[in-house]
Amino acid sequence: xxxxxxxxxVPGHWTEAGxxxxxxxxxxxxxRAGLLDKLLRPYGLTAHDGGMVPGIQLGTLSxxxxxxxDLGALWAEAERMLGRPIDPLDPSFLNDD
Numbered sequence: 001x002x003x004x005x006x007x008x009x010v011p012g013h014w015t016e017a018g019x020x021x022x023x024x025x026x027x028x029x030x031x032r033a034g035l036l037d038k039l040l041r042p043y044g045l046t047a048h049d050g051g052m053v054p055g056i057q058l059g060t061l062s063x064x065x066x067x068x069x070d071l072g073a074l075w076a077e078a079e080r081m082l083g084r085p086i087d088p089l090d091p092s093f094l095n096d097d
Contacts, residue, residue: 026051036074039088045078 019025033049033056040047040058048057058077059065066081068074078086 032056040078043078043082043086045081047074 019028029049029051033047036047036056044061046059046061048059049055050057053067055067055069056074057065057067058074058081060081064081066077068077075086075088
């Protein structure tokens with residue numbers, strides 16, 4: 001664990017349910033970032049978690065970026081970047097590839 005920032009975070013957030021070790025929590029973060037990236041690409045946004053800083057890096061295809069602390073902040077920032085609402089549960093963007 002990093003003594004400066006506490007990364008990876010201690011267990012307890014619902015998105016890391018079942019992640020018992022720091023390695024499991026990192027894998028869960030990477031998996032979550034991959035799913036978010038897949039959901040956000042149709043909106044022209046990207047999501048990335050390099051595991052080095054707490055939070056998720058959200059970006060536009062034109063290069064604007066922001067680091068958000070959690071999923072609630074991610075959707076709010078994504079809507080701010082786009083200037084319109086996003087429905088993360090819209091079935092037209094969910095597929096099984």
